Amino acid sequence: MYQEATPPHVQVSGYPNPLPGQLAAAGPYISPRGSRHIRTGAWSTNLCHCCDDPANCLITCCCPCVTFGQIAEIVDRGSSSNEDCSGCASRGATYGLLLLTGFSCLYSCFYRSKLRGQYDLVEAPCADCLVHFFCETCALCQEYRELKSRGYDMGIGWEANMDRQKRGVAMTPPMMAHSMSR
Structure with missing residues (x-):
């Protein structure tokens, strides 16, 4: 007999199978014990959750070059083309100069793409360049929270x-550290 295959988005055995791209919208999986597991492909927080970290949100709104410099240093894994200057400061200064010209979103878009590649994150909610063009501060806040998580x-x-990691100090995401203390 001929049987039709079940489409991938139809619920089977009580568990929904998401459509491609829906995994990112689901966010992180929080187990019944409260520990957080970041799914492959999913951002740890949504783009518009800037106020999840109010201090970073304020800094990013007032001086986005600081947040960008911090993100860029981690994404570039500390490598700097200018050995005399801190990677964070030099990238932040470059971003600040580009901010004056209006082209900072192109520079920061490159780092969002690089971050996504390193952690296998989906390009959501739309193309990286569009996210940075229309929601620059929200994008920087989301990338900052992603690395922090x-x-x-x-x-x-x-x-x-890296020094902390070598000494054996665990790089535990804040939410997991809080749930482990209980």
Whole structure:
């Protein structure tokens, strides 16, 4: 007998199978014990959740070059083309100069794409360049939160994060650290 195959988005055995691209909208999986597991392909927070980290939101709105510099240093894994200058400061200054010309979104779009490639994140909610063109500060805040949720202390830079890791200090995402203390 001929049987029709079940489409991938139809619910089977009580569990919905998401359509391609729906995984990112689902967000992180929080287990019954409260620990957080970041799914492959999904951002840890949505684009418009800037106020999840109010301090970073305020800094990014007032001086986006600071947030961008922190993101770029982690994404570039501390490598800098200018050995005399800190990677965070030099990238932040470059971003600041481009901000004056209106082309900063092209520079930051490159880093969003690089971040997505490193962590296998989906290009959501739309193309990286469009996200940075229309929602620059929201995009920077989301990228900052993504790296922070992956255990990076954004205020200390790449080298200090790697030094912590070498010494055996766990790079535990904040939510997991809170749930483990209970």
